[in-house]
Amino acid sequence: DAGVIQSPRHEVTEMGQEVTLRCKPISGHDYLFWYRQTMMRGLELLIYFNNNVPIDDSGMPEDRFSAKMPNASFSTLKIQPSEPRDSAVYFCASSFIPSGANVLTFGAGSRLTVL
Amino acid sequence: GQQLNQSPQSMFIQEGEDVSMNCTSSSIFNTWLWYKQDPGEGPVLLIALYKAGELTSNGRLTAQFGITRKDSFLNISASIPSDVGIYFCAGQMDYGQNFVFGPGTRLSVLP
Numbered sequence: 714d715a716g717v718i719q720s721p722r723h724e725v726t727e728m729g730q731e732v733t734l735r736c737k738p739i740s741g742h743d744y745l746f747w748y749r750q751t752m753m754r755g756l757e758l759l760i761y762f763n764n765n766v767p768i769d770d771s772g773m774p775e776d777r778f779s780a781k782m783p784n785a786s787f788s789t790l791k792i793q794p795s796e797p798r799d800s801a802v803y804f805c806a807s808s809f810i811p812s813g814a815n816v817l818t819f820g821a822g823s824r825l826t827v828l
Numbered sequence: 829g830q831q832l833n834q835s836p837q838s839m840f841i842q843e844g845e846d847v848s849m850n851c852t853s854s855s856i857f858n859t860w861l862w863y864k865q866d867p868g869e870g871p872v873l874l875i876a877l878y879k880a881g882e883l884t885s886n887g888r889l890t891a892q893f894g895i896t897r898k899d900s901f902l903n904i905s906a907s908i909p910s911d912v913g914i915y916f917c918a919g920q921m922d923y924g925q926n927f928v929f930g931p932g933t934r935l936s937v938l939p
Contacts, residue, residue: 717870746927756871756916756929769926804870810923815859815878817918817927819870 717820719805725826731793734823736805737786744808746817747780747790751801759803762788774799795827832919832930840936847904849933851917859920860900861927862891864913871916875902907937 718737726732738745746761760770765782773780777796782788792799802824806817833852841847851860859878863871875886877893877900884891890903900917914932 744924748929755931758926758928761926763924768924806870815920815923816861816873816876818873819863821868821870 717805717807717818719820719823723824726795727828728796729794732795734790734803736788738807739818742807742809745788746806748804749801797827800825800827832928834917834930834933838934841907842938845907847907850901851930852899853919856897857919857921860893861918862902863916866913909937912937
């Protein structure tokens with residue numbers, strides 16, 4: 714398996730622009746998580762899905778952030794309009810819960826810089 | 829919300845030394861995970877723990893699920909330069925719930 718695939722790996726944009734980050738989870742995984750990592754706040758959960766349905770979006774900072782999972786193999790995290798404080802590394806992770814095992818597999822991340 | 833504490837925050841050790849780090853929580857977890865993150869990469873799973881008291885090894889790494897279910901420990905024996913990185917613990921209270929991450933322990937290995 715190719716693992717969790719995220720794109721783009723790097724994005725530099727100007728304040729006010731729309732940003733869309735993409736994630737392809739591992740085939741067969743039924744949970745998908747979006748995390749944000751900054752030096753100040755570490756790894757923070759933004760939202761997670763189970764079987765394409767959002768379960769907990771309490772970590773989404775504000776209405777400028779939205780996430781969708783239209784099917785089991787694709788998810789997007791959108792920021793509109795972007796602000797400099799959104800600069801961070803955004804990770805997507807997926808998991809599967811067979812009996813007795815439960816682990817998160819991360820993608821390589823999308824580094825966002827908002828100027 | 830749930831929070832995990834990791835200690836030490838950072839450590840500098842000589843190559844060949846053993847390393848110990850821990851993770852504590854005010855909440856009870858049923859799963860503990862340990863990850864390592866290299867610069868510019870996503871966290872990579874090292875060890876997963878599912879039972880209180882469980883002791884699991886992965887090469888030079890050994891991790892334990894605390895019997896109170898509120899803590900976990902990671903040991904690295906005979907450290908080598910490629911052990912450099914940030915080590916994160918993560919806990920999950922129940923299957924299907926969020927994973928909470930600690931702030932990380934930054935490990936530096938001096939030759």
